[in-house]
Amino acid sequence: MRLMVFAPHPDDDLIGCGGMLIKAVRAGWSVRVVYLTNGEAGGTRVRPEELAETRVGEARAAAGSIGVTDLVFLGQPDGTLRQTPDLLVQLINQLRIWRPTTVCAPHRHDAHPDHIATHDVVAQAVASAAGPWFPEAVPQRWQVPTVLAYEVWTPIRHVAYLEDITEVYDDKLQALRMHRSQLSSFSYDDLVGGLATYRGTALGTGRRAEAFEVLRLGGPLITSPGTADR
Numbered sequence: 001m002r003l004m005v006f007a008p009h010p011d012d013d014l015i016g017c018g019g020m021l022i023k024a025v026r027a028g029w030s031v032r033v034v035y036l037t038n039g040e041a042g043g044t045r046v047r048p049e050e051l052a053e054t055r056v057g058e059a060r061a062a063a064g065s066i067g068v069t070d071l072v073f074l075g076q077p078d079g080t081l082r083q084t085p086d087l088l089v090q091l092i093n094q095l096r097i098w099r100p101t102t103v104c105a106p107h108r109h110d111a112h113p114d115h116i117a118t119h120d121v122v123a124q125a126v127a128s129a130a131g132p133w134f135p136e137a138v139p140q141r142w143q144v145p146t147v148l149a150y151e152v153w154t155p156i157r158h159v160a161y162l163e164d165i166t167e168v169y170d171d172k173l174q175a176l177r178m179h180r181s182q183l184s185s186f187s188y189d190d191l192v193g194g195l196a197t198y199r200g201t202a203l204g205t206g207r208r209a210e211a212f213e214v215l216r217l218g219g220p221l222i223t224s225p226g227t228a229d230r
């Protein structure tokens with residue numbers, strides 16, 4: 001199985017589906033994270049180019065700590081992310097070449113313009129990768145079997161799937177804390193802890209969870225036992 005996560009900024013991958021990432025790695029899935037921007041707008045104390053470099057390094061360290069080493073940085077503009085023909089072709093190529101069985105992206109109503117733009121361009125790329133369109137992209141079509149949407153800044157209204165992350169929660173938080181440049185702006189412990197506890201109550205006392213919308217379901221989800229193909 002192959003999980004591809006699209007993140008608008010370095011850290012959205014861990015906030016939204018870090019627990020799922022950890023579980024996927026442990027289940028033997030291949031995992032790739034594609035960052036659309038380098039997060040250069042996430043601070044005011046240093047120059048944007050410097051911050052971008054810092055945040056890419058933090059993303060590598062944080063993802064590496066949970067065993068995710070296949071990272072792609074597309075370097076789109078942070079804060080003004082837009083769907084462009086070139087970006088769409090880049091995403092179609094990611095899908096057609098790497099052939100993920102599960103794709104994760106922010107949900108459509110997550111309250112940040114870059115998150116909404118990411119949702120829209122990923123949805124467009126998933127639809128386009130499966131058809132005869134875009135001859136400028138690599139020609140092999142790919143239909144992504146399962147597409148999930150995660151939450152960061154706005155809770156999902158109609159939750160279709162809860163990933164139980166109780167056992168991996170500490171590792172998720174530890175990885176997030178490696179995004180040090182962001183720690184002065186807000187507390188990952190509060191943000192992620194609040195969401196995980198809120199979502200976990202549906203699974204039982206003391207459980208923690210990540211919530212997802214299911215945009216398409218054509219394959220096993222992470223919690224299913226025995227889903228590794230290698």
Ligand SMILES: [Zn+2]
Pocket residue numbers: 008009012112114115152
């Ligand atoms: Zn973000």
